[in-house]
Amino acid sequence: MTHHLPEHLVAGYRTFLEKRLPAERERFRELAEAGQHPPTIVIACCDSRAAPETIFNSSHGEIFVVRNVANLVPPYEPDGEYHSTSAALEFAVQALKVEHILILGHSGCGGIHAALSPNADPLSPGDFIGKWMSLLDPVAKAMNGNEQMTSRERHAALERVAIRHSIGNLRTFPMIRDLEAQNKLTIHGAWVDIANGDLWSMDPESGDFERMNFETA
Known part of the structure; x- marks a missing residue:
């Protein structure tokens, strides 16, 4: 055959x-x-090494997954342009009525590298990635301005700062802001280390990332 x-x-x-x-x-x-009736939407990177279904050991129908370069959420801008991530969010929140939104970042993200290297040669003619990663321009510029950090430290830091930045963008969506205020929707952030599988969850109050540890005494 x-x-x-x-x-x-x-x-x-x-x-x-x-x-x-x-x-x-x-x-x-x-x-x-x-x-389908998944309780959670996960916005993850399209990097083939960071699959949410594998990380959370999920079966079919258990999580609603949206993947894009660097797991970014754009701000609320219904301007007639194409907004894949925004459309998926709208569907998950309004049609599926998910209870949780998780932004999942990961180590060694190529999109984050692109955001920190705006003067590098474009990855492809037209450079869609450069345009997409410009969503991070304000925080990437601030990170590049810190001369006390090495390039590796800036990269690792921006992977987590970008999660908080996307969470801020999430809250520009009226539907999300309203449901969160009514305690009908909870927003989460997490970052996974691909090399060792460590998962770091974001404290919603401080914004700090804490490694999840299931070891017992």
Whole structure:
């Protein structure tokens, strides 16, 4: 039989058919008939190493995932332009009525590197990434202005500062601001270290990131 997909995808699908689908067939049927009702939307980076479903060990229908370069949220600007992330937020909040929004950052983010290197050669003709990462211009400029930090320190810091910046942008959406004020919606931030799997959650009061530790004495 001829396949029109890359061989590694074909092999993965075959494994899915032979192993996972039989074990979860009832779950798939339920989702198809009843629709999706995830309690949380996760806005994550499109980096292939930082998959939220893997990090949170989630199955089908359990989290609503939106991925873009550097897990950014733009401000509320219904200006007629294309806003993929904003549209997904609107759907999750108003149609799915999620209870939580999580911005999930990660170590070694290439988009953050681009934000800190505005004078570098564009990654591609037209440079969509440069335009997208300009959302971080105010905080990236402030970070680059700190001469006491090394480039690696600035990169690591901006990965977390960008999460707080996106949370600020989330609150420019009237629907989100109103639901949060009514305690019907909670906003969260987290950052994952790809190398060791450590997850750091953001304290909603201080903005500090604290490593989640499940070790017992």
